[in-house]
């Protein structure tokens with residue numbers, strides 16, 4: 225009790241200091257606002273003198289001065305504003321843990337209080353340490369006793385004599401307990417027994433040791449995290465972003481960090497975590513969005529198409545080939561041949577007439593010696609073409625259309641054409657020439673622009689040429705394919721391209737070829753790339769991302785058991801990754817403990833896998849999953865309704881996860897008049913509270929209190945390659961899992977009868 229009193233007193237003191245700091249900061253803010261007003265007033269004194277050179281110079285100088293002042297004020301204001309936010313957050317919850325640490329060589333034991341941000345009332349007197357500070361790492365890493373922790377100056381040894389955890393609400397300590405474990409199980413239990421919500425939560429107070437390793441790793445060029453469903457991969461990685469922004473503050477901005485996520489719904493699900501921790505959000509994208517940004521004119525197949533479109537065996541084998549690293553290398557080899565011959569151009573046209581033919585462009589392109597790279601060739605070709613076009617201006621000035629245009633000029637058009645130019649001409653001819661030149665230059669501007677944007681490259685034709693020749697650069701037989709089957713595949717791609725569409729299989733190679741031909745050096749200012757659900761990427765895509773972000777460190781998270789798009793190929797992914805990144809630069813972290821689901825659900829989900837050995841359930845008890853096999857659709861609906869009512873009574877929410885979108889629509893059609901039911905049709909929707917009906921491929925990464933797996937019948941889930949899908953669906957459930965099936969249960973759900981209840 226004494227301890228509680230002591231801690232409450234200390235807390236009161238800290239809160240008081242926070243309030244004092246808030247008042248000080250308020251003053252700063254209003255001072256900054258006042259200064260701002262003065263700067264604004266200053267603009268009125270900036271005289272725009274533009275008739276003379278010295279006048280212009282003077283104006284520029286005073287503008288520059290104003291800008292400088294503006295910048296300083298803005299900086300002051302921003303930091304004061306930022307500080308206001310930090311203080312507000314600290315006021316709500318100043319800290320969540322205390323560790324007592326005695327550094328080696330020191331005779332003092334120092335209590336360290338850990339919170340979401342650092343706070344000191346005077347220089348070097350830290351009342352709260354940021355959870356990302358080097359010393360805070362101890363809290364997550366070790367129990368009592370001797371410890372080591374990393375500091376910018378090197379490894380430090382110390383002794384931990386106390387670990388204490390707090391829950392603080394409205395300025396009062398509601399719970400306090402001491403522990404000798406890493407992060408006490410009780411605290412973790414409290415954290416994970418909560419209900420699901422439409423937004424992911426931060427795990428800052430209960431980060432586990434293995435997770436902490438992921439969060440604080442700064443060495444690896446490739447950090448590969450293999451973790452079971454619900455093992456906190458995504459949670460840990462969001463903390464990692466926050467950590468990196470802190471660790472490299474001043475040198476790293478949120479705009480230099482990109483997170484590739486599986487779908488938009490997931491983006492929406494995680495986008496509160498960083499702002500709630502007081503950090504800016506990183507750039508979040510799906511690979512789909514990335515490609516559409518790069519190639520807006522080509523439409524990539526949607527997730528639904530990728531998941532549901534039936535494919536023949538031959539198509540599947542082609543897909544395998546196109547996802548391989550060997551195919552990536554094939555693009556590179558093909559591109560090399562373009563140094564000698566074979567580049568495809570489009571002629572440069574003006575008003576429908578061909579000004580420079582393809583052959584002419586090719587002649588220029590290949591007129592440079594073999595030491596030129598593709599990008600240098602393109603660069604000098606572009607320059608030559610621009611010069612050539614400039615040369616056309618004088619011949620074009622004599623064209624009939626120009627004469628006609630001049631004759632038809634109205635007074636206004638005449639004025640705006642000449643703009644600021646002096647209007648005194650020697651004679652009529654000089655006037656005519658001046659006008660003609662301006663008219664032709666105007667008309668040609670778009671052509672010049674196209675040339676400078678290298679539109680004369682015919683990338684579509686180039687890509688088709690590559691597809692046709694690819695068998696020269698890759699061994700088809702390795703993929704059980706022959707020339708004829710390959711060429712049939714090429715025809716299918718061609719058909720798609722006619723309607724400006726591409727599959728993901730083709731889209732990435734297309735972008736890569738485009739980049740290589742243009743000599744792109746990638747997006748070099750991006751420093752960290754995070755890829756969630758890595759198992760759904762192909763080695764080709766990963767090699768491409770590495771090429772695109774050459775300066776970035778990669779963190780890849782995945783669960784090979786949830787490979788619902790790439791299926792069995794995902795198994796070799798890690799090996800292939802090690803070919804992209806050298807072994808010394810890569811680190812693999814495995815997370816085996818799952819936190820999302822109750823022990824009963826985890827055990828059941830694990831049994832669905834053939835080799836689910838490396839999954840440890842967290843000890844949290846709940847009801848066993850139920851399996852109910854019924855005769856018809858109506859009874860399935862009935863059972864679902866009963867389950868939803870039960871979950872609702874406990875203030876929890878249910879998701880019905882169907883295999884396909886069509887099924888989701890079908891279920892929605894009969895349930896739409898029930899209370900609070902929403903169907904998720906596309907990834908661009910938002911998650912809302914209430915009952916959700918979601919197709920499986922959109923449920924990736926999400927979690928729900930209760931999950932109803934819809935129609936797990938033999939008819940619906942047949943092949944062994946759907947095992948991972950079944951596992952992914954089952955592992956979305958936190959407290960309750962209900963499997964419904966119509967007719968006969970899928971053999972994929974044949975697990976030990978002790979693991980579930982049959983209804």
Ligand SMILES: Nc1ncnc2c1ncn2[C@@H]1O[C@H](COP(=O)(O)OP(=O)(O)OP(=O)(O)O)[C@@H](O)[C@H]1O
Nearest residue numbers: 427430431432453454455456457458459819820925
């Ligand atoms: N250290 C932790 N403390 C508290 N809760 C945690 C911790 N780690 C994970 N969780 C909780 O476990 C659940 C699953 O975490 P998360 O979604 O990050 O897992 P995941 O590995 O990305 O899962 P999946 O692969 O299935 O998408 C979340 O509710 C998360 O809050």
